[in-house]
Amino acid sequence: MIASTLKCARSPAEALAPPRHPSVAMLKMLWADKFALAAAIFLLIALFCAIFGPSLMEEAATKLNLRDRNAPPFDTERGWMFVLGADSLGRSILARILVASQNTLLIAAASVAFAMLVGGTLGLIAGYSGRRVSDTIMRLADVIMSFPSLLLAVIVLYMLEPSILNLVFVLAITRIPIYLRTTRAEVLEIRERMFIQAAQVMGASSARIILRHMLPIVIPTLVTIGTLDFAFVMLAESSLSFLGIGIQPPEITWGLMIAQGRAYLNQAWWLAFWPGVAIILTTMSLNLLSGWLRIALDPLQRWRLEMGGNNNAN
């Protein structure tokens, strides 16, 4: 009832609002949520580093400097490159983080995207189709889930060459069931809703019902899980690297940097700390942004952001 009163109050204002271009409206909504804005800016920086980092910093990241081994952070004497300290071979941690961002983000993003795509598709099929297909898909997911993911990764990567592509493949396979199960559960619920029946009565095909009516409701959930999974994948990749079957030096990732820094934790915490911070900030930003996206994409919730924007503007 409160909601209905609220809607009534809103309608005239909306009717008056001139139609805006969707992207302008989106930017306005992003501006309204300052946390999401900060997250978006951070992610843009991270993306920039991932694309241009290796070509700009490659040299600094690989130059050995044994005199500065494990140099502490915030020491201005060595110049700004060493503001985050140096690793066990005297290389600038800052430069290494920037260079490593490429591999890290590439692997994580590709794995998550691949897992989300495959898991989401299978989940939609499993949820919408008949019992037989659904059961087959679900048992397949159970097999993957019941098999220890690390063991699977070890086997696959021993047989295949530990390249980035194979790593992405293995990480994605182990994460598929999560997306699959979530999607299926949501689809089972949405399938019973009245507007799906309304679409059936109009003669909508299964493809149309799935893509037009179900997917838009499922996607925000998948994106939210994906952002949380991003961190998991980064750490999983580091443990594979630690076992010697993931990314191998001289290639670097944030996970690998943490793994390497682990040996020095009691003498030089900053070796593992800074890449850890990078992982946390990335995950948190993704999470904040996905939370914002969830609201921005939902017509029922969008007013929260639009109102916030107006208040700031006034």
Place this chain on the structure above:
Amino acid sequence: MQTETAHVLEVKDLAVEFHTVQGRVKAVRDVSFYLDRGETLAILGESGSGKSVSASAIMNLIDSPPGYITQGSITYRGQDLLGMTGAERRRINGCKIAMIFQDPLAHLNPVYPVGWQIAELMRAHGVEKATASARALELMERVGLPNAKARFDAYPHQFSGGQRQRLMIAMALGLEPDILIADEPTTALDVTVQAQILELLQKLQAETGMGLLLITHDLGVVADIADRVVVMNSGEIVEAGTTREVFKHPRHAYTQKLIAAAPGKGALHAVEPSQDGSAPLLEVENVVKYYGGLKALKGASFTLMPGETIAIVGESGSGKSTLARTLLRLEEPTEGRALYKGRDLFALSPKELFDMRREIQMVFQDPTQSLNPRMRVEQLISEAWAIHRDLLPRAQWSDRVAELLLQVGLLPEHAQRYPHQFSGGQRQRIAIARALAMSPELIICDEAVSALDVSIQAQVIALLDELRRTFNLSYIFIAHDLPVVRDFADRVIVMQNGEIVEMGTVEQIFNRPQQAYTRDLLAAGLEADPDIQSARRAERAAHAALSAV
């Protein structure tokens, strides 16, 4: 209002505000009413009128924030409820003032036996365990649950809707409250069950002498049991008085409109005898639908002529919705035929079925759920043309949407909005526009107006009636109570337990019902007239006394 303490409950100048992002919304303003022992006061209003907020304020159920009581007082036997501490308030709530709700299933814990739950309330207020259990059993008998002793340890899902409401009433009566607040207690129930529950409430009130505060949108319920009525509209009381006075001589324009909108007053449709010449549009022959062992539909047959409106009326479980869903092939029938223009709907190939979808459309019960919340009105309506590509070229979509919106009484600029930005009645108009987008010949309305307020109901029915004449549509109109279909249908089919009980013209069904069930259904329907209701009540009582002897 001479002496303050005379009234068991008194609400004075109550104002409740909700703080929202848009600023303060006044949900209730200057609301004053009182309730004496042994009387029934009805707060009548449509959705959004503030009637539930007023009741929530008495029970301290307003979430704060965002809701605040900004003004006024609520006194129970002279004690100011608003000034009390939480602990004092709890001693009165549940104990002296009890409440029952619309949906009893949501208020019963599914994992505890019902007897235990009824006793629990008493135990919470310090009654000893054995006494509480004995009293719970006694209450279950008193609210008319058959075989109470055996069902003491049953779980809520094992009871029907009406029985669950009886359980809620038993629970509320546990501590012999002075006041019982009933928030839409019968809205979710079938008409015959509704009549029983209302009777029970009145009987219990007479026995205990408690005051009954009834919150409802249903004029019939008010006419049936209320002594006095307070009519609310957009947060204010527009009229107050004895039920008879308000119903017979409504002074405020809103009340007049509301009473005029009550269904079942207009002229009955005369049956046009021009049926012989034309071929029937739809011939349903012995349609059967079983869900495993459950026989939802045990063989229904009827014919529908072009331009005709058939109402299918029945209570829950009568199979009326199953029939509609089967005709639309949302369910596959177990047996039977349905000839639409001579072709069997149940034997169509997928391609033929796809083409048939254009001609038979459906309007669902709850427009909130039948419209995809993430699509704009324009997308919703034009989806028909996106699915049936050859129906309308894309360039004409937006013009046609505007046209359809005008036809159903909305504005072209509404096309860019989302469903949640409309009221319930407007949403149903959108759903109707969507059905019209295909230019169908037959529209099946499944409880299309049951979720709407009375005055909106009348508007939507008027709209459907007008569209029928404009486009020569045929309707199959499914409803759970008879008055709604009275001014609208040509013929009525009454269903019970998966079977057609009676079929006839609207005049036959309403004026000369043949079957006992139809008569029961008609008698249980509540007229918005206190005189008729009290006459019926007397008749029922006489009947009951007679059969008891």
